Amino acid sequence: IARTFDAPPPSEPAPHRHRKNVQRSRRRSELRAEVAAATSIDEALEGVRAGGEGAEAAARSVLRLSGEPSCCGVLAVRGLPALVECLRSGDVQAARPCAKALARLCAGAAERQDAALAAGTLGAVVDCLAAHGGDPSAVAACGLLLQHLATGVGAAARRAAAMEAGVLPAVAAVARRWDGDCAAILACRAAVRSLTRDSAALQSAARTQGVPAQWLL
Numbered sequence: 025i026a027r028t029f030d031a032p033p034p035s036e037p038a039p040h041r042h043r044k045n046v047q048r049s050r051r052r053s054e055l056r057a058e059v060a061a062a063t064s065i066d067e068a069l070e071g072v073r074a075g076g077e078g079a080e081a082a083a084r085s086v087l088r089l090s091g092e093p094s095c096c097g098v099l100a101v102r103g104l105p106a107l108v109e110c111l112r113s114g115d116v117q118a119a120r121p122c123a124k125a126l127a128r129l130c131a132g133a134a135e136r137q138d139a140a141l142a143a144g145t146l147g148a149v150v151d152c153l154a155a156h157g158g159d160p161s162a163v164a165a166c167g168l169l170l171q172h173l174a175t176g177v178g179a180a181a182r183r184a185a186a187m188e189a190g191v192l193p194a195v196a197a198v199a200r201r202w203d204g205d206c207a208a209i210l211a212c213r214a215a216v217r218s219l220t221r222d223s224a225a226l227q228s229a230a231r232t233q234g235v236p237a238q239w240l241l
Contacts, residue, residue, distance in 0.1 A: 065089055065098050072106045072118065079118040083110060087121040090128040100129050100136045104143040111166075112148035116156040123152065123165035127172050134177035141173065141182055146189035157198035160208040167195070167211025174218035183219050187229060192216065196234040213239045 068089060071082025086103065089095040103125075110122040126145060130137045149166050156162040170191065173182050186192070199212040216239045220226040227240045 069103050069106045072110050083118040083121040087125045090125040108143045108145050108148045112151045116159050116162050119152050120162050120165050123169050127169040130172040150194045153194045153198045163208035164211040167215040170215035171218045186219050192230050193233040
């Protein structure tokens, strides 16, 4: 009796195999990059949490990583509490890059904006301005952060939260220390306009809380 055997499956065409190998290689490279980025983020955040002499260098590392698209998601998940606490109570050299990193994370990303709000960013900004209002770079970084929190999807709720947190009087008090159009004044003015945009009620409240009328739209 003659035996019959299943025919072997046809081999993949060479171009198709090459394409799949390239895709696998690319994915392995991406995974290695993701692991390396996560390790760098964790090390930098640990330095921020530890405070002390190494906090400034660690905060600058976080700021650098916040500019890399592949790191933003991980930073937003793992880093918000550490960044907010540094902004609230860290020395000015560490607080500046932390504020800038938070601003980058919040730029145009409603989910991250809301997460930053939930982590206590507004209160931390008020504390940072009170502690470091004499440093124009720190003030400018806080102003930029407030601008990003006051825009995008769900901005109305975040603006209302900023009013409740006392952000506007804190900004107005700090801005009175500076003259002309320095970076601190420009950032504070832009923050106030973002926080009160298209709302007569918020603009009226801002004037009541000491914000110069010329800062309002």
